[in-house]
Amino acid sequence: MTVSFLRRPLPPFRLDLTVWVLRRLPVNAVDRFDGEAYRRVLALSDSAVEVTVVQTGPPETPELRVTAEAELAADVVAPVVAATLGRTLGLDVDLSGFHRMAASDPQLAALVDRFLGFKPPRLPSVFETVLNGIACQHVSLNVGLQLLNRLSAAYGLPAGDQRAFPRPEDLVGATHDDLRALGFSGRKSDNILAVSSAIVGGRLNLEALDDLNDGSVVASLLEIPGIGRWTAEYVALRGLGRLNAFPADDVGSQNKLQRWLGLAERPNCDGMHRILDKWAPYRGLIYFYLLLDSQERQGYL
Numbered sequence: 001m002t003v004s005f006l007r008r009p010l011p012p013f014r015l016d017l018t019v020w021v022l023r024r025l026p027v028n029a030v031d032r033f034d035g036e037a038y039r040r041v042l043a044l045s046d047s048a049v050e051v052t053v054v055q056t057g058p059p060e061t062p063e064l065r066v067t068a069e070a071e072l073a074a075d076v077v078a079p080v081v082a083a084t085l086g087r088t089l090g091l092d093v094d095l096s097g098f099h100r101m102a103a104s105d106p107q108l109a110a111l112v113d114r115f116l117g118f119k120p121p122r123l124p125s126v127f128e129t130v131l132n133g134i135a136c137q138h139v140s141l142n143v144g145l146q147l148l149n150r151l152s153a154a155y156g157l158p159a160g161d162q163r164a165f166p167r168p169e170d171l172v173g174a175t176h177d178d179l180r181a182l183g184f185s186g187r188k189s190d191n192i193l194a195v196s197s198a199i200v201g202g203r204l205n206l207e208a209l210d211d212l213n214d215g216s217v218v219a220s221l222l223e224i225p226g227i228g229r230w231t232a233e234y235v236a237l238r239g240l241g242r243l244n245a246f247p248a249d250d251v252g253s254q255n256k257l258q259r260w261l262g263l264a265e266r267p268n269c270d271g272m273h274r275i276l277d278k279w280a281p282y283r284g285l286i287y288f289y290l291l292l293d294s295q296e297r298q299g300y301l
Contacts, residue, residue, distance in 0.1 A: 003068040003077045009091035013062035014117030015055040018089050020295050021288050022121040027142055029149040030165050040088075041156070041164040042124065044080055047071050048159035051081055053089070059117035064091075069159065090119030090241075098243075098282045108279070108286075111260065115292045120285060122241045126206035128165050129239025130195060130224070133231035134188050141252070150182040168199040191226025206239075214242050237284040244281040248272035256290040 019038045023031045032039040038053040049070040057063035066085065070077045086092055102112040123129040131151070136144030148165075155170045156163030171193065179189035198204035204224070209217050217240060221232035229249055236245035247253060248269045257275065258266045267275060276283040295301055 001070060001074070003070060003074045003081070005066050005078055005082065007064040007066055007082060007085065007091060008057075009062045009064065009089070009119065010094060011062055012059040012117040013055075013091070013119055014059050014115075015053065015062075015064065015089070016301065017115050017118040017292060018121050020300055021118065021291055022088065022123075024291070025141055025145055026300065027145050027149070030152050030163075032162075038089075039162075041159045041162045042081065042084055043157045043164040043167055043170075044070070044072060044077065046157070048157035048164050049077060049081065050159040050162060051085070053085065062117075084124050087122050087241075088124050090121050093119050093241075095119070095285075098285055101279070101282065107261075111289050111293060114296075115289060118288070118292060120241065120243060120288055121238075123239055124165070125167075126209060126235065126239040127168055127195070127199060129235045130206065130221075130227065130231070131165075131192060132238070133234045134191055134195075134226050135184070137188070137226075137228075137231065147183050151179075151184075154178075154182060168196040171196040172200050188226070194225050209240060214244060217242065218245075237287065243284045246272070246276055246283040246287050248276070253287055253290060256294055257286075260290060260293065 015038060016033070016035070019031065019033045023033060030040065036054060040051055042049045042051055047070065049068050049072070052067045054065045055062060056065050064085075066081065068077050068081050099112065102108045123132060132144070132148060135147045135151075152163045152165050155166035155174060157170070174193060176186065176189045176193065179192060180186060184192065195204065199206065209220060212220060214236065217236050218229075218232045221227050221235055222229070227235070230247050233245045233247040233249075236242040237247065254266045254268070254272060257263070257272065261275070276286060279286055292301070
């Protein structure tokens with residue numbers, strides 16, 4: 001059956017900018033966008049739901065038309081899809097404090113004003129964010145996303161010819177050799193399987209990280225096999241919506257910051273923190289805006 005409803009984000013809001021930060025590159029086959037409609041398959045219980053989102057109102061008075069193709073009843077599907085989209089697309093995030101700060105900083109304002117309506121997205125689950133971080137370690141973003149595409153195609157619940165991102169329970173039957181065959185390194189394969197098994201076995205609750213402060217979130221993530229400082233900060237920002245988190249070890253972000261500020265040299269991790277501290281508690285938003293700037297330069301927007 002088709003379930004339809006309207007969702008009104010906190011203005012201003014632009015679906016295209018928000019989705020491109022979520023997608024990162026066109027190769028992403030999990031989060032799809034054709035310039036008008038955002039599409040993703042979500043796993044609900046043991047059923048897959050194909051969700052489509054289209055913006056029908058302008059950024060100043062935004063309205064989203066949401067449709068979901070599902071076998072489940074509308075009163076089951078609609079609340080879960082609405083809540084997931086609220087998290088994933090940052091629909092209720094209030095950035096007025098950040099915009100006030102940017103207005104007093106001409107250099108920052110020049111960057112932020114170009115992308116008015118962007119909201120900071122989050123991946124639908126912390127588990128998915130952890131696997132994104134693991135997949136993209138020590139490889140290009142393009143390669144990391146290709147690995148995640150293969151993982152979803154192999155283990156995600158199907159909805160037509162599309163697949164949801166796999167849940168921990170979808171991966172417990174996978175083996176080291178199975179993931180190696182998809183292109184993951186041996187260590188990444190072991191870490192993905194260890195995290196999945198720990199969650200299914202009740203030894204790890206990633207969603208409980210939501211209740212911790214920023215420092216405790218990073219410290220807790222660093223205790224998980226396969227997660228270093230970069231991945232922990234990445235998960236804090238992209239999975240938990242901690243807008244002061246910035247993956248400062250990320251070479252791509254270091255290059256982006258160097259280009260934006262016209263620095264003579266690419267800053268290292270410590271240098272990144274020294275530069276970014278003046279924009280606390282919104283350092284993570286700088287990460288996103290620099291990504292948008294890069295995507296615009298590449299012609300994606």
